[in-house]
Amino acid sequence: MLAGSVAWAFLVRDVRIETSHKAGFAFRLFAALMGVPIFFFVARAVRGVGAVEGFGGYFAFVIVGLAATAYMSVGIGTFVGSLRRSQATGALELMVLSRTPFSLVLLFSSLPGYLLALLSFGGLIGMGAVLGMDVGQANIPLAVVSLVLATAAFVALGLLAASVIFVTSGGNPVSWVIRAASIVLAGIFYPVSVLPGALGAVAEVVPLTHAAELLRRSLLNGDGWADVRHELMALLAITAVLMPLGVAACRLTLRVARTDGSLSQR
Amino acid sequence: MRSAIETHELTKRFRKLRTYRDALAYPWRRPTLLAIDAVSLTIRRGEVFGVLGENGAGKTTLIRMLTTSLLPSSGTAAVGGYDVVREAGKVRSVIGLVGSDERSFFGELTGRQNLEFFAALQGLPPSTARGRIDPLLHRVGVAAAAERPFRTLSSGTRQKLAIVRGLLTDPEIVFLDEPTRSLDPISARSVRRLVSEFLVGELGRTVVLATHSLGEAEELCDRLALVRAGRVVAEGTVDELRSRLGHGLRCDLRVADMPPDLPDVLRRLPGVMAIEVGQNGGHSALGLVLEDDRSVLALVLRETIERGGEVVGCATREPTLEDVYVATLSEPSALEAAPC
Numbered sequence: 137m138l139a140g141s142v143a144w145a146f147l148v149r150d151v152r153i154e155t156s157h158k159a160g161f162a163f164r165l166f167a168a169l170m171g172v173p174i175f176f177f178v179a180r181a182v183r184g185v186g187a188v189e190g191f192g193g194y195f196a197f198v199i200v201g202l203a204a205t206a207y208m209s210v211g212i213g214t215f216v217g218s219l220r221r222s223q224a225t226g227a228l229e230l231m232v233l234s235r236t237p238f239s240l241v242l243l244f245s246s247l248p249g250y251l252l253a254l255l256s257f258g259g260l261i262g263m264g265a266v267l268g269m270d271v272g273q274a275n276i277p278l279a280v281v282s283l284v285l286a287t288a289a290f291v292a293l294g295l296l297a298a299s300v301i302f303v304t305s306g307g308n309p310v311s312w313v314i315r316a317a318s319i320v321l322a323g324i325f326y327p328v329s330v331l332p333g334a335l336g337a338v339a340e341v342v343p344l345t346h347a348a349e350l351l352r353r354s355l356l357n358g359d360g361w362a363d364v365r366h367e368l369m370a371l372l373a374i375t376a377v378l379m380p381l382g383v384a385a386c387r388l389t390l391r392v393a394r395t396d397g398s399l400s401q402r
Numbered sequence: 403m404r405s406a407i408e409t410h411e412l413t414k415r416f417r418k419l420r421t422y423r424d425a426l427a428y429p430w431r432r433p434t435l436l437a438i439d440a441v442s443l444t445i446r447r448g449e450v451f452g453v454l455g456e457n458g459a460g461k462t463t464l465i466r467m468l469t470t471s472l473l474p475s476s477g478t479a480a481v482g483g484y485d486v487v488r489e490a491g492k493v494r495s496v497i498g499l500v501g502s503d504e505r506s507f508f509g510e511l512t513g514r515q516n517l518e519f520f521a522a523l524q525g526l527p528p529s530t531a532r533g534r535i536d537p538l539l540h541r542v543g544v545a546a547a548a549e550r551p552f553r554t555l556s557s558g559t560r561q562k563l564a565i566v567r568g569l570l571t572d573p574e575i576v577f578l579d580e581p582t583r584s585l586d587p588i589s590a591r592s593v594r595r596l597v598s599e600f601l602v603g604e605l606g607r608t609v610v611l612a613t614h615s616l617g618e619a620e621e622l623c624d625r626l627a628l629v630r631a632g633r634v635v636a637e638g639t640v641d642e643l644r645s646r647l648g649h650g651l652r653c654d655l656r657v658a659d660m661p662p663d664l665p666d667v668l669r670r671l672p673g674v675m676a677i678e679v680g681q682n683g684g685h686s687a688l689g690l691v692l693e694d695d696r697s698v699l700a701l702v703l704r705e706t707i708e709r710g711g712e713v714v715g716c717a718t719r720e721p722t723l724e725d726v727y728v729a730t731l732s733e734p735s736a737l738e739a740a741p742c
Contacts, residue, residue: 145522149508149515156510156551226506229471233494234523235571241523394473396417397466 142236143244150218150248165259171202172263191356192270199264200355201324204348206256207286209315212294214249216311219301229399232390242298242386246291257283261355273358282350285368289343289375295382302386302393318344343378346371404483406575406608407445407468412477414438414463414632437463439632440477445625447574450602450609452623454616454727460632461612462502465579468610469499482574498573500564502580509553513544513563516552517570524571531570538566542596558589565596575608576601582618590618598622620723628730636730643726650675652725653690653699656715657706660686664709671705673698676729685714691721691729 176195191197219242222228231241265271297310321335322328322344331339339345346367353359353367361368393399415434424431438460445451453461466472468481470490479486482496507516514535521531539545544566547559555563561581568576578597582590598621601607613619619626620640628636628643636643644650657664665679665688678689692698699718706713721729 141522141527142525145519149511149519152515153508153510225508226501227508230499230501230506230520230567231523233469233471233499234520235491235495235525236523391473394471397463397472399471 139240139244142240143247146244147248147251150214151251154252165256169259169263172199172260172267176267191352195267196264196269196356197327197352198325199260199269200352201322201348203257203260203264204286204344204351205315205319205322205324206260207250207253207283208290208293208318208344208347209311210253210256211246211250211287211290212297212311212314214252215246215291215294216297216301218245218249219298223301223399232399238386238390239383242295243291246294249294250287250290254283269356271355274356275354275358275360278354278359278361278364279351282347282354282364282368282371285371285375286343286347286350289347289371289378292375292378292382293343295386296378299382299385299389302389303396303398318342321345322348324348340370341374343371343374346374404447405444406447406449407443407451407479407481407610409441409443409468409479410477411440411442412438412464412467412479413440413475414460414467414472415475437632438467438474441629441632441634443627443634443637445608445610447608448606449624450597450611450622452619452626453610453612453629454614454619454626455629456614459614459629461614461629462579463632464629465499465577465610465612469497469577470494495571496574498568498571498576500561500568500576500578500581502583505560507552507560507563507567509551511552512550513548513552513555513559514539517548517563517567520567521570526570534570534572535566538569541600542566556589557584558586558592561585561589561593562596565593565601569601569605573607575610578609578611578613580612580614582613582615590615594618594621616724616727628727630730636726640723640726643723643730644721650721650725650729651692651699652719652721653688653692653702654715654717654719655688655690655702655706655713656682656685657688658685658712658714660688660706660711661709664688664706664711667705667709668702671698671701674702676725678728686711689728691725 191200219228222231232238234241261269261271293314294311297314300310319325321331321339321342323331323339324344328336328339328345350364350367350371353364390399414437416437418433418435420431420433441464443451453464455461463472467474468479468486470486470493473487481493484492484496486493507513508519511519517535517539518528518531521535522528526534536545539548542562542565544559544562547555548563552560552563561584565581568578581597582593585593597609597611601609602622609622611619611622623640625639626637626643627634665677668674668688668690669677673693674690675693676691680687680689690702692702703713703716
């Protein structure tokens, strides 16, 4: 009951805040969708790249990768941005001092971001489909499960990024690092197979690598559960490691913040 | 009867920021800044206790330790009978905090929407929250304003909403951290009236008020602690603090052609407890707190005249809380005796 009403309170708060900046939200969505026509034309120029043809061509390959990246970026960015805004106004200190356990405050702070992220994801996939991306064979249940697993992994990454917020007043650097590193390593614009050996190995522990692959194979190829067993297990394992790390990092940095007084840094 | 708050040797040290050069040259050094120095206080249930001090004296640091958002470096504190470190959750269940930062809401939401959000965080079901929010908004006089976006509200209204937020859980102990700091005199008076009539008069809550406003402290507080550089240098009721000056005397001197070294000379005279220097009507103005011994006043006047100053005015009166404050905080030796 308590958890449900707190989750609802965060959701209502963030929807109200986002919809109070209608133009800003529309511009952000427009900017995200602008990638679709760019890659539509790039795909025409690089037609016939062997490694991505299995997914119906470069255009479909990139669009699903972009959608997965947008899902991660919007989810983490909105979560960390919301915490940072609360810290800057002094509301974060009051949220920490409330009767809701801090872990729930963090978890519920992150959830509204994933609703926005889902909108971005759906917008990109929809626009891709309008421009010819074939999703006729999509395995929707697998895609949904993949998205749920990806959400858990990205929430864990968000907790790591949020932990930095408590001890710095310098904005949101970690979520940018996570985004940039993921885009380079996760095979969004090119297949992971083109990465040199060491980077390829690092890519294996990046959640976005497996999330993008799972979404491509479920949405574009209609692969079954058995076909993607390796990717599912990898994403589960990474989440199982990242989630406790994220929670521990937040607890540790919250303690540091309560020691050095940075909880309400402006 | 159990006290509302007890602290024993409560101390807070912050790590000092170091330059890159210092960090590289002396990596093992951890310079610290003493913000609260062994503060021992007992605050009784139902009283309004003031923490009075200059900016940077440590008032907010003390409040933040008592409200569990800051961990003490050493010493102990119990709020509502619960330890602020080991039982922080229980402490949070008996306190309400009203800060001085009127921005600590979400500007895009209305006042009411903000209160509903914080009520949910406090574990209040929506119907219970409405049952608390509506009467409080009406009692505080901001029911209509609470329907407007928070960013459009005046500072006074925002501060009243902060008071409502602090009372959502019907707390036993309310901490007010400089609640009138950024308010105009009319709004400040309205907030003070709310504290004295509603929080204290009607609800009978224990209130801890951090302030640097002497008028506010004198008007609202049953007892006070004067804080200087993290230390409690005096504690008691306003009358008790006044009596610490002995039967002191406030003397306002106007001096023409005042020799530059006169204030230092007077400060060293026996029986002179504090001295302030200013200007008044083209003359130098000296405000002195003296031991209530007319011979001290005679000594001050003689010294002034002998050094070439021309006394153009001299008035004496009973010392006020402001005199106590100045004497204590500018000349700590004047009052650094054991607490009343």
